[in-house]
Structure formats: C-alpha cells, structure tokens
Amino acid sequence: MKRADVIIVGAGIIGLSTAWQLARRSKLRILVLEKGAGTGEGSTGASSAVCRTRYSLDNMIQLARDGIAAYRHWPDFTGLSAPRAAFAEDGVLWMPGADRDWAEREHRRMQGAGVATEVFGDDELQRRYPAFSACTIAPDTETGEAHSCRGGGRYLLETEGGYMDPVACADDLLEACRGAGVDVRFGAEVAAVSQAGGAVTGLTLAGGEQVAAPVVINAAGPWCNRLIAAAGLALPWHLRPTRIQVLYLDRPAEVTGPIPVTVDMAAGIYFRCQNRGQQLVVGSVLESDEREQVDDPDAFNRSADDAFTHAKLHALHHRLPALPYRGPIRGYCGLYTVNEEDVHPLVGESELKGFYLANGFSGHGFKLAPAIGAMLARQISGERCVEFDTAVAPDLFRVDRQPIAIASKSVLA
Ligand SMILES: Cc1cc2nc3c(=O)[nH]c(=O)nc-3n(C[C@H](O)[C@H](O)[C@H](O)COP(=O)(O)OP(=O)(O)OC[C@H]3O[C@@H](n4cnc5c(N)ncnc54)[C@H](O)[C@@H]3O)c2cc1C
Structure with a gap:
C-alpha cells in the first residue's frame, strides 16, 4: 500500500x-x-x-x-x-458611492495594517482613469432608468492590489x-x-x-x-456550494486609459481587465447574487442568466460611459463554497x-x-518559514470556533 x-x-x-x-x-x-x-x-x-x-x-x-x-x-x-x-498590479479602486467618509476611514485602517493605499476625489480620479464616471448615485439596474449623475465622492486605491x-x-x-x-x-x-x-x-x-x-x-x-x-x-x-455568475467582454478602443480592479460599491459590481487589458471581467459584490445553492457540484447551470447580464452591463456602462453597446458578451458560472x-x-x-x-x-x-x-x-x-509565512494565528478559522461576528455576509465582508 x-x-x-x-x-x-x-x-x-x-x-x-x-x-x-x-x-x-x-x-x-x-x-x-x-x-x-x-x-x-x-x-x-x-x-x-x-x-x-x-x-x-x-x-x-x-x-x-x-x-x-x-x-x-x-x-x-x-x-x-x-x-x-505574473501579478497584474493594476491597483484596486474602491468607489463607495455617496459616503464621503468611508475612504478616509478605511485608508487609516489599512495604513495601520501596513497596506499601501491612497485617497482622492473626482479630479484625481479623472486624471488617473479618464474612462471613469465619478457618479456617486447607484444606477437603477432593474429598470435601466437614467438619472442625472452627481460626483463629489472620495475613492480608496489599494496601490499594490491586482489579479493573477x-x-x-x-x-x-x-x-x-x-x-x-x-x-x-x-x-x-x-x-x-x-x-x-x-x-x-x-x-x-x-x-x-x-x-x-x-x-x-x-x-x-x-x-x-x-x-x-x-x-x-x-x-x-x-458549507454550501453556490453558483456565481461572471461576464467577459472585449474592451473596445473607446475605453481609454488604465482600468484598475474596481469595486463599484454603489452599483454592486466589480470589474477588472484581462488578457493584457483587451478584455473586461465583470462580477457582482451583492449578497443577493450569492444565494443560488447547488446540490450537486457536477451538475449546475454554467451559463449566466439574462437578468444578471443586463443588470451588470447597465452598471458597467454607468461607470464606463464610453463603453459602446456592441461586441460579444460571454457569461459563465462557477461555484464557490459559502460557509452559511x-x-x-x-x-x-x-x-x-x-x-x-x-x-x-x-x-x-x-x-x-x-x-x-x-x-x-x-x-x-510545526515549522515556520522566514519568508511567505503569515503572522496570523494558525487556529483563527479552527473547526470548533464560534461563528465570527460580521456586519454583512456579502463577498465584501
Ligand atoms: C466566479 C468566481 C469568482 C471568484 N473570484 C475570486 C476573487 O476575485 N478573489 C478570490 O480571492 N477568490 C475568488 N473566488 C474564490 C476562489 O476562487 C476559491 O475560494 C478558491 O479557488 C477555492 O480553491 P479550492 O482549492 O478550495 O477549491 P477548488 O479550486 O474547487 O479545488 C478543489 C479540487 O478538489 C478536487 N476534488 C474534489 N473532490 C475530490 C475527490 N473526492 N477526490 C479528488 N479530488 C477531488 C476538485 O476536482 C478540484 O480540482 C472566486 C470563485 C468563483 C467561482
């Protein structure tokens, strides 16, 4: 044996x-x-x-x-x-909507933990990311109804964030x-x-x-x-296997300048680049999009729903107004396991x-x-490593712990 x-x-x-x-x-x-x-x-x-x-x-x-x-x-x-x-260090931009204190508050907390962050307002947002709208109002993703956009937000950038x-x-x-x-x-x-x-x-x-x-x-x-x-x-x-939807679309030339990984909290989406900036990946940060539990991880619907696709695209167009309504959109689903x-x-x-x-x-x-x-x-x-270890106690998530008190069960928790 x-x-x-x-x-x-x-x-x-x-x-x-x-x-x-x-x-x-x-x-x-x-x-x-x-x-x-x-x-x-x-x-x-x-x-x-x-x-x-x-x-x-x-x-x-x-x-x-x-x-x-x-x-x-x-x-x-x-x-x-x-x-x-290779790590794509595009930064992670947090857009909290109309809450002007959030970015400063989180900036202080992150600095305390030794994480590199910056805070800025609309002018700097436009300078760094010219394709972005600075609107702080949540788009109506159910009806698609337009609103008069209003800026004035404060944004948090994790300068060393990115994706792989x-x-x-x-x-x-x-x-x-x-x-x-x-x-x-x-x-x-x-x-x-x-x-x-x-x-x-x-x-x-x-x-x-x-x-x-x-x-x-x-x-x-x-x-x-x-x-x-x-x-x-x-x-x-x-532990619930849960169906999670994601959209992929080509990034057309009209969307100029750098696109960081973006968490658009007002709209409930995140997006990032892919394939050396030629594509965009869009997903949800809403708890309501994390509710479809799957009994059999080998058999679930791997295509994105129309309602999800329309809502997230509407939110994306609201944030990137130059994004044209053309080109193929590929939606697909994976599973992740949510501890209820x-x-x-x-x-x-x-x-x-x-x-x-x-x-x-x-x-x-x-x-x-x-x-x-x-x-x-x-x-x-029982061994530590000098590099690439963690200072966090190894038993933080031990199996016999009590549930951790959290304000929200969304993926942003
Ligand atoms: C759409 C989506 C977006 C996500 N986005 C992010 C993100 O942006 N950032 C982030 O940090 N995380 C993200 N996640 C979560 C992250 O991807 C997962 O938490 C992580 O991949 C879990 O890895 P794992 O190795 O535990 O599971 P898995 O990758 O599922 O690996 C488990 C493996 O076990 C194998 N296996 C199962 N049963 C058996 C068996 N009986 N015998 C042998 N092999 C077996 C399976 O075939 C599988 O390969 C996302 C997940 C999804 C689905």
Missing part, C-alpha cells in the same frame, strides 16, 4: 498552496490526489482571482496581505525562474511541488476515508486503491461535503484526529491561498 505523511485531496489553489507551503518547510512525504485531469477543475478555474486587501476584519486584512505578498513576488515564492503567472491568472498559478505551484518531490496524481478520485481509534488512517480511491497516511487535508472545494460525510463527521457548519454561518472558512483539524479541513472560502480563497497554506503547514509540521 502506498504510504504518505500527508495526503491532500484536491489540486485547486488551496490544495496546491498547502502542498507547496508544506514542501518548503519540511521533508514530509506529501501526496496530492485530484479527481480531474488537471488543475483548475473547480472554483479555482472559474475564479476572477482579484487580490484585494481591504476586509472588515483586521485578521483578514493581514491574511490577504500575506497571501498577496506571495503573488506579488511569485518567482521568489515558487522558486521558478520562468513561471507562467488562477490556472497559471495552480500550474506553477504544481511544477514547484513536483520539483520538490511532492507526488501529485490526476484522475485520482477519493471515494472513502479510513479511520481507526478516532484517527484517520488513509483513503480509498474510486478504483479501489488504498493509500495510508496519518494526516489528510480536505481541500476538495465545492465537493468538500462528500469527503466530510465520508469521514463520518456531522459539523455544526453549513459566517462566510469565513474552516481551516484546521476536525474531531477526527489527523483529518483537516480547508473549506468554505466563499469568494476569498484565491487571494488567501498562500497564507492559508502557511497556516495549515505550520499546524501540521
């Missing part, structure tokens, strides 16, 4: 980041089992991979900052001389892991969890092969509940000794992944 010290189920961004953080700091024999044919089969492949640091919880700011530090220094983090992925290509990142981590001796197997679906005396002992693959290990990490993304059930655990948490209780993940050992969870990342898992990997690697190996 094949033996390992640690088995990770799932080669998404969380599984591979954890494998890499373990490999960087230990000599443990690590086996990653992935049911798909390659990386990016789950949430990671659909991710918008926005790397922003502003969160309402200070610990989340720290974690995001630590995760993003790895992406910003990707060749150093992965040890690869020619990685596929999520599948290129996963492929880089795969290469780094394999180079360090991690065994990553594709087409390897885990069907059962073995245990004895209250501790995990290994796994059985769908084809019947058994593998033994004293530590198993569930990094199965939207499929996590199947593994939790296979381990015989009944958690007080509800507090929208924060579960990261740590479960009641079954040696069986760890790394699940329920909602729309945050990409940016956090290198830091989450560090938290888990520290719990399992």
Whole structure:
C-alpha cells in the first residue's frame, strides 16, 4: 500500500498552496490526489482571482496581505525562474458611492495594517482613469432608468492590489511541488476515508486503491461535503456550494486609459481587465447574487442568466460611459463554497484526529491561498518559514470556533 505523511485531496489553489507551503518547510512525504485531469477543475478555474486587501476584519486584512505578498513576488515564492503567472498590479479602486467618509476611514485602517493605499476625489480620479464616471448615485439596474449623475465622492486605491491568472498559478505551484518531490496524481478520485481509534488512517480511491497516511487535508472545494460525510463527521457548519455568475467582454478602443480592479460599491459590481487589458471581467459584490445553492457540484447551470447580464452591463456602462453597446458578451458560472454561518472558512483539524479541513472560502480563497497554506503547514509540521509565512494565528478559522461576528455576509465582508 502506498504510504504518505500527508495526503491532500484536491489540486485547486488551496490544495496546491498547502502542498507547496508544506514542501518548503519540511521533508514530509506529501501526496496530492485530484479527481480531474488537471488543475483548475473547480472554483479555482472559474475564479476572477482579484487580490484585494481591504476586509472588515483586521485578521483578514493581514491574511490577504500575506497571501498577496506571495503573488506579488511569485518567482521568489515558487522558486521558478520562468513561471507562467505574473501579478497584474493594476491597483484596486474602491468607489463607495455617496459616503464621503468611508475612504478616509478605511485608508487609516489599512495604513495601520501596513497596506499601501491612497485617497482622492473626482479630479484625481479623472486624471488617473479618464474612462471613469465619478457618479456617486447607484444606477437603477432593474429598470435601466437614467438619472442625472452627481460626483463629489472620495475613492480608496489599494496601490499594490491586482489579479493573477488562477490556472497559471495552480500550474506553477504544481511544477514547484513536483520539483520538490511532492507526488501529485490526476484522475485520482477519493471515494472513502479510513479511520481507526478516532484517527484517520488513509483513503480509498474510486478504483479501489488504498493509500495510508496519518494526516489528510480536505481541500476538495465545492465537493468538500462528500469527503466530510465520508469521514463520518456531522459539523455544526453549513458549507454550501453556490453558483456565481461572471461576464467577459472585449474592451473596445473607446475605453481609454488604465482600468484598475474596481469595486463599484454603489452599483454592486466589480470589474477588472484581462488578457493584457483587451478584455473586461465583470462580477457582482451583492449578497443577493450569492444565494443560488447547488446540490450537486457536477451538475449546475454554467451559463449566466439574462437578468444578471443586463443588470451588470447597465452598471458597467454607468461607470464606463464610453463603453459602446456592441461586441460579444460571454457569461459563465462557477461555484464557490459559502460557509452559511459566517462566510469565513474552516481551516484546521476536525474531531477526527489527523483529518483537516480547508473549506468554505466563499469568494476569498484565491487571494488567501498562500497564507492559508502557511497556516495549515505550520499546524501540521510545526515549522515556520522566514519568508511567505503569515503572522496570523494558525487556529483563527479552527473547526470548533464560534461563528465570527460580521456586519454583512456579502463577498465584501
Ligand atoms: C466566479 C468566481 C469568482 C471568484 N473570484 C475570486 C476573487 O476575485 N478573489 C478570490 O480571492 N477568490 C475568488 N473566488 C474564490 C476562489 O476562487 C476559491 O475560494 C478558491 O479557488 C477555492 O480553491 P479550492 O482549492 O478550495 O477549491 P477548488 O479550486 O474547487 O479545488 C478543489 C479540487 O478538489 C478536487 N476534488 C474534489 N473532490 C475530490 C475527490 N473526492 N477526490 C479528488 N479530488 C477531488 C476538485 O476536482 C478540484 O480540482 C472566486 C470563485 C468563483 C467561482
């Protein structure tokens, strides 16, 4: 029987980041089992991979900052001389609508956490981003009715924010892991969890092969509940695979100047560039767009709804008035796993000794992944790393915690 010290189920961004953080700091024999044919089969492949640091919880700011530090220094983090992925440091612009105090308040909080931010008003917005409207009024995305736009807002820019290509990142981590001796197997679906005396002992693959290990990490993304059930655990948490819609459109020449990653809080959308600025990706930041739970992660509607498409495009045109109404729009959907209780993940050992969870990342898992990997690697190996670790307590999201008190359950929480 094949033996390992640690088995990770799932080669998404969380599984591979954890494998890499373990490999960087230990000599443990690590086996990653992935049911798909390659990386990016789950949430990671659909991710918008926005790397922003502003969160309402200070610990989340720290974690995001630590995760993003790895992406910003990707060749150093992965040890690869020619990685596929590169951090697009376009900045993250927060447009809070008519609340003129919000940007200053958040600026102070972010500065306190060592995050580089700037605050400015309409003139500077127009100078930096000439394609943008400075309107602070929410567009009516239901009726499409026009209004007289009114400026006067204050905006927050995370100067070191940006985005990555999520599948290129996963492929880089795969290469780094394999180079360090991690065994990553594709087409390897885990069907059962073995245990004895209250501790995990290994796994059985769908084809019947058994593998033994004293530590198993569930990094199965939207499929996590199947593994939790296979381990015989009944958690007080509800981890819901949730259908998330995103639109892609070409960026025409009329939309001039730089486009940062933008969180248009008044309109309830985010958008960013893609493909060296030639495309735009648009998604929602509204809790109301995070409500469609999916029973079977292998069977859900992967096309965007007409109502979603029209509403988000209306909001985008309101923010980028030069954007013409032409060209193809591709809508698609992915899944992410929402922790219904507090929208924060579960990261740590479960009641079954040696069986760890790394699940329920909602729309945050990409940016956090290198830091989450560090938290888990520290719990399992006991080792710290000088670089690309995290100062956040490894048990912040432990499985037996109480739900974290949060003001909002939206993806901006
Ligand atoms: C549309 C969308 C936009 C997003 N935007 C952002 C964003 O802008 N910023 C951000 O930080 N996050 C974002 N996210 C969230 C982020 O992408 C996820 O939190 C993250 O990708 C989760 O990674 P994961 O490795 O846990 O899961 P996954 O990527 O789903 O990986 C799990 C893997 O486990 C495998 N697996 C499952 N069951 C088994 C089994 N039994 N045996 C073997 N293998 C198994 C699956 O095939 C899959 O490859 C977004 C997500 C979506 C869907």
